[in-house]
Amino acid sequence: MNSTIVSRLDVTQIFCEVDDFYQTFERHWQQQMLLTASCGERLCRSRLSLSEVMTIVIAFHGSGYRTFKEFYTLQVLPGWRQAFPHLVSYTRFVELMPWSLMLLCCFVQTRKGEVTGISFIDSTPIEVCHPKRSRSHRVFEGMVGWSKNSVGWHYGFKLHLIINDRGELLAFKLTPGNVDDRKPVPDLTQDLIGKLFGDRGYISQELFEQLYQQGLELITRRKKKMKQQLVKLIDKILLRKRALIETVYDQLKNISQIEHSRHRSIWNFLVNLLAGLTAYTYLPRKPSLDLEPKGLPALPPAVF
Incomplete structure (x- = not known):
C-alpha cells in the first residue's frame, strides 16, 4: 500500500529540482561568506547533502506512513539505499532536518501557483x-x-x-x-x-x-x-x-x-509543515474548479 502511495510523487523530479535549487543557493551563499564559520569550516557537515535531506522529508508527506520514523526505517533505509548511497541513521537524520529549514522556506516560494484573478x-x-x-x-x-x-x-x-x-x-x-x-x-x-x-x-x-x-x-x-x-x-x-x-x-x-502532536522541537515542526506544503505542490492532481475554456464540440458532417 505504501509503495503505491509513494508513487503519487515523482521522487526523481523532486530531487532534481531540489538539488538544482540547492546548488544555486549554496553558490550565492558562499559568495557572501554566510556558509562559513569564523574558523572557515562549514556550519553543517554530513555525508548526506541537504538536498537529499529535503527530498526525503518532502517524499514522506506523500508516502502514506503515519510517522516519519516508520517511513525512514521501513522505506528509506532498506529500499532507497541505491538512490541515496550516503544514508545516515534515523537519529542522525533527525539532527540534520533543522539545517534544511531555511532552504525549504525558500524553495516552497518557488513552487507557488499562477495568479489567475x-x-x-x-x-x-x-x-x-x-x-x-x-x-x-x-x-x-x-x-x-x-x-x-x-x-x-x-x-x-x-x-x-x-x-x-x-x-x-x-x-x-x-x-x-x-x-x-x-x-x-x-x-x-x-x-x-x-x-x-x-x-x-x-x-x-x-x-x-x-x-x-x-x-x-x-x-x-x-x-x-x-x-x-x-x-x-x-x-x-x-x-x-x-x-x-x-x-x-x-x-x-x-x-x-x-x-500531528508528536513534535519535540519547533524547528522540526516547521520543517514538517514546509515539507508538507511543498509535497502538496507536487501532487499530479489537485482540487480545482476546472474553469479552463473548452473548445466547441465538433459539428456533424452536413448532408446535402
Whole structure:
C-alpha cells in the first residue's frame, strides 16, 4: 500500500529540482561568506547533502506512513539505499532536518501557483497537542494560542492559506491560534489581483477598501443582521465554490500530514509543515474548479 502511495510523487523530479535549487543557493551563499564559520569550516557537515535531506522529508508527506520514523526505517533505509548511497541513521537524520529549514522556506516560494484573478482564502487550526494537555505542554510554550471554530476549541497555531481556482498555493502564513483571520491578509495579498473569496470571518470595510486600492476585490457572504447587497451572479457562484480551499486543507492534513502532536522541537515542526506544503505542490492532481475554456464540440458532417 505504501509503495503505491509513494508513487503519487515523482521522487526523481523532486530531487532534481531540489538539488538544482540547492546548488544555486549554496553558490550565492558562499559568495557572501554566510556558509562559513569564523574558523572557515562549514556550519553543517554530513555525508548526506541537504538536498537529499529535503527530498526525503518532502517524499514522506506523500508516502502514506503515519510517522516519519516508520517511513525512514521501513522505506528509506532498506529500499532507497541505491538512490541515496550516503544514508545516515534515523537519529542522525533527525539532527540534520533543522539545517534544511531555511532552504525549504525558500524553495516552497518557488513552487507557488499562477495568479489567475480568482483566489480563495481561509485559515485552519494546527493543533500541537490535545486541548486537555495544554497546561502541561512545553515545546511551543509562549508561541501558540487558543482558537475556536465550528468544531470546537483548538490549542496551537493557525495556518492562513490562499489558493487559486486550480488548487495551487499562492500564499501562506503561520500565526498563533488566537490571531484574527483578517490581520495577515494585507501581507498575504501583496502580489494578488482580481477577486478574493472568503468566509464571514473576513468581513471588514477597512480591509475591503485597502485591498480594493491594490486591485483586489474581497467578496464574502453577508451576516444575517447585515444589509443585503446585490452580487454578480458569477461572484455568487464562485462564493459557493469556496469549499475548494477546505478540500485543500483536508488533503494537507490527511495526505501530507502537516498536523500531528508528536513534535519535540519547533524547528522540526516547521520543517514538517514546509515539507508538507511543498509535497502538496507536487501532487499530479489537485482540487480545482476546472474553469479552463473548452473548445466547441465538433459539428456533424452536413448532408446535402
